[in-house]
Amino acid sequence: MKSSLLLETTDRVLTLTLNRPDSLNSFDENTLTGIVEALKQADHNQEIRAIVIRGAGRAFSAGGDVKTMGSATSTEVYEHIGILNTCIKAIKEIEKPVIASVHGFAAGAGFNLALACDLIIASEDSQFALSFSKVGLISDGGGSYFLPRIIGPHLAKEFFFSGEPVTAGRLFDLGVLNRIVPSENLDEETTDWAVELASGPSKAYGMMKKMIDRSFTLSLDEILEQERITQTLLISTEDHAEGVSAFKDKRRPTFTGK
Helix, strand or coil: CCCCEEEEEECCEEEEEECCHHHCCCCCHHHHHHHHHHHHHHHCCCCCCEEEEEECCCCCECCCCCCCCCCCCHHHHHHHHHHHHHHHHHHHHCCCCEEEEECCEEECHHHHHHHHCCEEEEECCCEEECHHHHHCCCCCCCHHHHHHHHHCHHHHHHHHHHCCCEEHHHHHHCCCCCEEECHHHHHHHHHHHHHHHHCCCHHHHHHHHHHHHHCCCCCHHHHHHHHHHHHHHHCCCHHHHHHHHHHHHCCCCCCCCC
């Protein structure tokens, strides 16, 4: 039986490939639980310092499987979304950078999975859609949380209400995507970016990720105190010592993630 999720580790980068190309990498339980388990293991593996999520075949992910729509019971839908939620939280909680590498189409929960990642790189010809309204549903997978924080409530409502595809170019202009590249360069550019992050100060990246995500719910006083405590801890890391030494020697630092 073909695995619905492929795992590969190269140059301290774990690549997770959604592998249901015949259904445009729509999510099934095995895919979602596989992502969760892979991220749990990566979180405790110091040899993995960055993660990429991509799709096999013609698309990143179509999100929910249209073949099961209309036939699933309320209980089954509730349980499936619970698994999806666990996957989204695993991406947000891992203290390592996660890059979504998007080509073709990212729709529904597939778009929201990309939004949950820390960074998004996409091919210039890719398209994104929050197509829930087309089937009389609301967003799941955290889209109602992530998108308004990036583009504001008015545009988010427009995208959710219309459900129409949005180009990569427009989302780049709105700050949703970090980078857009020619489709033939997507894999190479993604790899280069991930390897660059994997060679960085991993502990500091993890703390930055937490601090930025928490900034939407904490007060200024709380963030200031979090920064104060975190900085006090990070000055004792090997990466900080290496960074200071490299700065004084006018050379590129060699971080170990410790």
